Amino acid sequence: MAASPQTLSAPPPAAAAVPNLGGKRKRQPKGKKNKKNKLARSDQDDSVRRRRNKPSAKFLKLLRKRARDYNSDDEDEAGDDRQQEHLPNPQRRVDEDDDEALSHSEPEEGEDEDEEEGASSSAVTRFEQGCRAFRVAFLKIMAKKLPDDPLGPILSAHKTLVAAKLAEEVEEHKPKREARKEKRVAAEKGHVIPKDHLDSKEKELIKVATKGVVRLFNAVSKAQKSRKDLNPSRTKDATVIAKERKNTFLSELEMPSHQDKKRNTSSNFSKHAVKDEDEPAWAPLRDTYMLGSKLKDWDKMKDSSAVSEEKKVPSIDSSDEE
Amino acid sequence: MRQPRSGPGKRRGRGPRIPAATLQKQKTALANVDQITGAKIPKSFVFSRGKLPSTLRHLQQDLRKVMLPYTALNLKEKKRNNLKDFVNVAGPMGVTHFLILSNPQSLPHLRFAKSPQGPTFTFQIEEYSLAADIANSQKRPRCPPGIFKNSPLVVLGGLTGLGNPFRSLVEYFQHMFPSVDPTTVKLATCQRILLLKHDKEKDVIEFRHYSIKLQPVGVSRRIRKLMQNNQVPDLGEFEDVSEFVKKAGYGSESEADDEAAMVSLPSDIDKLNRASRKSAVRLQEIGPRMTMRLVKVEAGLCSGDVLYPWPVEKEVVGKKGTETGEVEGQEDDSEATDESEDEMV
Numbered sequence: 001m002a003a004s005p006q007t008l009s010a011p012p013p014a015a016a017a018v019p020n021l022g023g024k025r026k027r028q029p030k031g032k033k034n035k036k037n038k039l040a041r042s043d044q045d046d047s048v049r050r051r052r053n054k055p056s057a058k059f060l061k062l063l064r065k066r067a068r069d070y071n072s073d074d075e076d077e078a079g080d081d082r083q084q085e086h087l088p089n090p091q092r093r094v095d096e097d098d099d100e101a102l103s104h105s106e107p108e109e110g111e112d113e114d115e116e117e118g119a120s121s122s123a124v125t126r127f128e129q130g131c132r133a134f135r136v137a138f139l140k141i142m143a144k145k146l147p148d149d150p151l152g153p154i155l156s157a158h159k160t161l162v163a164a165k166l167a168e169e170v171e172e173h174k175p176k177r178e179a180r181k182e183k184r185v186a187a188e189k190g191h192v193i194p195k196d197h198l199d200s201k202e203k204e205l206i207k208v209a210t211k212g213v214v215r216l217f218n219a220v221s222k223a224q225k226s227r228k229d230l231n232p233s234r235t236k237d238a239t240v241i242a243k244e245r246k247n248t249f250l251s252e253l254e255m256p257s258h259q260d261k262k263r264n265t266s267s268n269f270s271k272h273a274v275k276d277e278d279e280p281a282w283a284p285l286r287d288t289y290m291l292g293s294k295l296k297d298w299d300k301m302k303d304s305s306a307v308s309e310e311k312k313v314p315s316i317d318s319s320d321e322e
Numbered sequence: 323m324r325q326p327r328s329g330p331g332k333r334r335g336r337g338p339r340i341p342a343a344t345l346q347k348q349k350t351a352l353a354n355v356d357q358i359t360g361a362k363i364p365k366s367f368v369f370s371r372g373k374l375p376s377t378l379r380h381l382q383q384d385l386r387k388v389m390l391p392y393t394a395l396n397l398k399e400k401k402r403n404n405l406k407d408f409v410n411v412a413g414p415m416g417v418t419h420f421l422i423l424s425n426p427q428s429l430p431h432l433r434f435a436k437s438p439q440g441p442t443f444t445f446q447i448e449e450y451s452l453a454a455d456i457a458n459s460q461k462r463p464r465c466p467p468g469i470f471k472n473s474p475l476v477v478l479g480g481l482t483g484l485g486n487p488f489r490s491l492v493e494y495f496q497h498m499f500p501s502v503d504p505t506t507v508k509l510a511t512c513q514r515i516l517l518l519k520h521d522k523e524k525d526v527i528e529f530r531h532y533s534i535k536l537q538p539v540g541v542s543r544r545i546r547k548l549m550q551n552n553q554v555p556d557l558g559e560f561e562d563v564s565e566f567v568k569k570a571g572y573g574s575e576s577e578a579d580d581e582a583a584m585v586s587l588p589s590d591i592d593k594l595n596r597a598s599r600k601s602a603v604r605l606q607e608i609g610p611r612m613t614m615r616l617v618k619v620e621a622g623l624c625s626g627d628v629l630y631p632w633p634v635e636k637e638v639v640g641k642k643g644t645e646t647g648e649v650e651g652q653e654d655d656s657e658a659t660d661e662s663e664d665e666m667v
Contacts, residue, residue, distance in 0.1 A: 186375075187375030187376070187377060187378075188375070188377055190429055190430055190447055190448060190449055190450055191377050191450060191451070191452075192449045192450065192451050193451065193455045193459075194451050194455060194456060194459045194611070202607070205517060205519060205528060205530055206532070206605050206607075208477070208479045208517065208519055209477050209515055209517040209530065209532055209605055210603055210604075210605055212475075212477030212479070212515070212517070213475070213477070213512075213515055213534060213585075213603050213605070214584070214585050214603055216475060216502070216512075217509060217512075217585040217603070218585055218586070219504050220502075220504045220507055220509060221509075221585065221586055222504075223504040223505045224504075224505065
């Protein structure tokens with residue numbers, strides 16, 4: 001409904017455009033005066049018209065340029081149909097402006113047109129600025145000359161720092177490792193892990209130990225066999241057993257006379273059942289004391305003691321040599 | 323007579339002033355004295371002075387096993403414990419022998435000391451191997467737990483005809499374990515042996531610990547295994563039982579032919595080793611293994627006059643003076659610390 005009357009009225013305003021412009025110039029001061037008196041909104045419209053009037057020629061040129069740019073972009077994107085559609089748009093705008101000048105009932109449409117024009121201008125300027133900034137940054141980056149590295153240019157400035165840190169860590173760990181090694185070596189000094197548990201040395205030692213065990217076992221078997229022959233039912237054997245028990249009891253009481261007897265009997269075996277009394281510290285280490293107390297009745301052992309005394313001297317010399 | 327009995331009495335009694343009952347006295351007396359021969363049973367402590375690395379701690383534990391059953395297997399000491407604490411605890415418990423391990427800068431040291439008045443023999447451990455190392459080196463390690471219920475036998479080799487320090491050392495080693503009475507001992511209880519052999523050329527003492535095993539002579543391998551294991555053998559290959567019995571085993575029986583290692587037993591030990599039969603003695607090492615060198619002999623308990631090595635020259639005397647000064651300094655430091663009771667498990 002609204003569109004059809006506009007199209008019908010299109011040729012008459014286009015024909016009257018030039019004389020209407022002249023008419024506007026003449027009539028404008030009169031209209032302004034009237035509006036001021038009537039409404040506040042009319043004042044705003046007047047200010048807008050003043051701005052337009054002053055830079056009229058320049059302003060129109062700018063509008064035309066922007067419109068051409070806008071239309072050129074649209075033309076590139078769309079086909080001819082859209083071009084035909086967009087062509088009447090500026091005419092309509094111009095017509096609308098004329099309508100506003102002529103009729104005072106449609107001020108809002110003008111405001112809308114101004115907003116649209118501002119948005120398009122700001123978008124264009126922003127895009128151009130972005131293009132320039134990107135171009136500058138790209139040129140700067142490409143102008144740089146970096147050394148050829150397998151890791152590439154990423155974090156090239158920090159590579160030396162990382163290498164230095166790694167080197168520092170390694171240097172810190174070295175003394176710690178050495179300290180640990182020293183501790184381990186000191187802890188395991190003298191510790192030998194045997195490869196073979198039966199080498200020649202060990203076999204000799206086992207022979208010596210076996211001889212000792214065999215000797216002891218044979219002695220034990222002899223003693224116990226002789227004891228087995230005794231029978232407690234017989235009187236003589238009973239007295240012998242009683243004597244043995246008495247000797248045990250008296251030895252428990254620590255009688256010195258029986259100690260001597262036991263010592264004599266025990267000397268036959270490799271182990272001596274000699275008791276330790278609460279002797280002073282220095283006494284057991286005196287040769288005379290030990291020999292005197294043990295070997296009073298043996299003349300032969302004195303000679304052996306003399307031989308041992310003679311042997312002391314070479315042992316001392318050997319110790320000195322060592 | 324009174325002194326040895328009053329100590330244990332105090333230990334068992336509720337207080338020092340209240341006299342213990344007669345029964346308790348008798349029990350303690352019997353516990354400390356061999357019931358047959360009447361001799362005192364020597365007991366021992368194995369502990370360390372200073373901080374030991376892990377291998378030496380394992381060695382300490384192995385030595386405690388050697389000294390079983392008359393030792394404290396789980397003895398724990400604190401840093402603040404000094405030697406007086408051990409001496410005070412040892413008195414009422416009847417402990418008479420100390421084995422002290424320490425780890426100075428040069429080589430680990432092992433001291434054999436007699437409580438409470440000494441003497442002290444200090445050895446330098448030149449080489450040692452743990453029981454675990456020796457078990458790892460054997461194909462079939464043998465260490466049944468029952469062998470530690472009785473004390474080991476002691477075999478001393480190469481220590482006769484030497485000078486005074488070694489003579490007293492012989493006495494010490496002989497009395498470190500309870501004596502063996504040939505007339506009453508049971509050979510079934512003799513399952514361990516401790517060898518201390520002196521090497522005259524190197525002047526070191528070898529410390530070895532073996533388990534004793536008796537095997538009957540003249541019995542084939544299959545029959546012996548059958549009697550020991552009580553398991554039914556696999557007879558699938560044989561047509562008749564006689565083949566199993568007659569077939570000769572391929573095991574190494576060369577050692578059994580050694581005449582020197584055979585003994586005749588006075589009584590039955592187990593199913594195989596019977597009386598009036600010959601059995602072969604075989605030793606297998608349990609560990610630990612040590613090579614020790616006698617370094618110092620002191621008259622007291624880690625103190626007193628130094629009796630070995632002999633001072634000959636003035637320079638040596640000067641050196642000893644400095645050493646004794648250092649030792650005294652250490653003792654002063656130890657005495658300064660407060661006395662605290664030792665925890666016994």
